[in-house]
Amino acid sequence: MKEDFLTNFREIVIETPVDIIIRQIRELISSGQLKAGDRLPSERILSERFGVGRTYVRDAIRKLEFYGILKTHPQSGTVVSGLGIIALEGLITDVLQLNGNDFNSLVETRVLLETNSAYFAATRRTDDDLMGIKKALAAYELAVVDGRPSMEEDLMFHLKIVEATKNSVLMSLMMIVTPDILSFFTKNKVCSGDKPISALREHYEIVEHIENQDADKAKASMRNHLDDLLNVPN
Amino acid sequence: MKEDFLTNFREIVIETPVDIIIRQIRELISSGQLKAGDRLPSERILSERFGVGRTYVRDAIRKLEFYGILKTHPQSGTVVSGLGIIALEGLITDVLQLNGNDFNSLVETRVLLETNSAYFAATRRTDDDLMGIKKALAAYELAVVDGRPSMEEDLMFHLKIVEATKNSVLMSLMMIVTPDILSFFTKNKVCSGDKPISALREHYEIVEHIENQDADKAKASMRNHLDDLLNVPN
DNA sequence: TGCTAATATTTGGTCAACCAATTAATTGGT
DNA sequence: ACCAATTAATTGGTTGACCAAATATTAGCA
DSSP, rough: OHHHHHHHTTTOOOOHHHHEEEEEHHHHHTTTOOOTTTTOOOOHHHHHHHHHHHHHHHHHHHHHHHTTSSSEEETTTTEEEGGGGGGGGHHHHHHTTSSSHHHHHHHHHHHHHHHHHHHHHHHHHHHHHHHHHHHHHHHHHHHTTOOOHHHHHHHHHHHHHHHTTTTTTHHHHHHHHHHHHOOOOHTOOOOTTTTTHHHHHHHHHHHHHHHHOOHHHHHHHHHHHHHHHHTTOO | OOHHHHHHEEETTOHHHHHHHHHHHHHHHHTTTOOTBBBBHHHHHHHHHHTHHHHHHHHHHHHHHHHHSSEEEETTEEOOOOGGGHHHHHHHHHHHHHHHHHHHHHHHHHHHHHHHHHHHHHHHOOHHHHHHHHHHHHHHHHHHHHTTTHHHHHHHHHHHHHHHTTTTTHHHHHHHHHHHHHHHHHHHHHHHTTTTHHHHHHHHHHHHHHHHHOOHHHHHHHHHHHHHHTTTOO
């Protein structure tokens, strides 16, 4: 009987002061009160505000800095690192602050990022990159021929290409944009009919150009591929 | 000639006390003197042995704990957690890679975003947009001729162009990337000499193309402008 | 001798005070 | 009125001392 009580109480998690501070700072960022490039209040102010020792504040900042969310400049201040914001979960929509009719912006930006990713990927791809891309393409093809929903495999294929660019910032930006794209398409039930078949052919074409390291053709084929996609919602 | 020295010296990485301790602990583990499950000497002993303050030792332990290499038990001791040892091997190189080529990615991505922004801005600009851009350009020119630091006005000019694209996602991404760009340039004291003069001329050229709504030329002139900028740090 | 309980020591955790670098404010001179 | 140099305030960095929990040691008894 006593065991039951124990198992119930087990779920209680002690929240250390550090965790509390981290949560609060994260909320400040995700709510938009702290934007990219903004300066954090000084450690002393924060410690006073939270009613805890400065050590806790420092530890919290260190941890967030480790995640890449904050950047500390000695004797100057601590600022919010823009690219690190990506690490925050569920924050994406807040960052982009999408308002319904902005979907065109979203797609347009994706096209922009991806066409150039194809260009860079064709330029810098290693054999490992190529193998990863082909693997993702195979998974996508498998989903298509089975008639299964292939949206996830499709996105994975595209992300693999971005990965091959060796551009971490480009990768990060794609990670920001991708979830919103995905949520829209799943919500609007696009991606039906015989679209995946033609898309598959285009995927093969893109991979071929990347394999041959023909950057311009890779870019062009990616643009062609995404233009098809762009005509659907519009 | 001086350039050669610079490129040689660039590779020097300042090793903070924390990094030194991390390296030493790493060596202790990889040499087998510290096996999984072993207890680390107390923080006081370590600080005395390394000849540094206990804070450094604590920070180093925290960092290693973050990687999953160590596990601290309050009021008891710190033990080596066997699982994360693989991660420890590439730890330092990972950190260096992140800090090293990230800037290239940053600049490359900025060029990408901005050149296409110029394109879209030329296509969609309203008269109000044009006025705003010219206003920002005037402010920039004023700063340049006064010899004042013109970095902020420069960025404002670029942001105004992005604004004219009417693409909110593009705008958001630029806002994410911009602070990191800015912090780098202010830190490395670039943007000196007669650079602003030529930059000013290029700005005028960009505005001219945007005014004439010549998208391709606007894009080309923006690329030319940013390529100059890209050649500085590299 | 063997075991328990009281005690001393060691442990990581926490705090307040101080340091040097940076930034803001003030002053003094032109 | 403006600008330079000096001073004051603020910042993150660092240190040593102190705290409670955990452990090792010792004292005391059967």
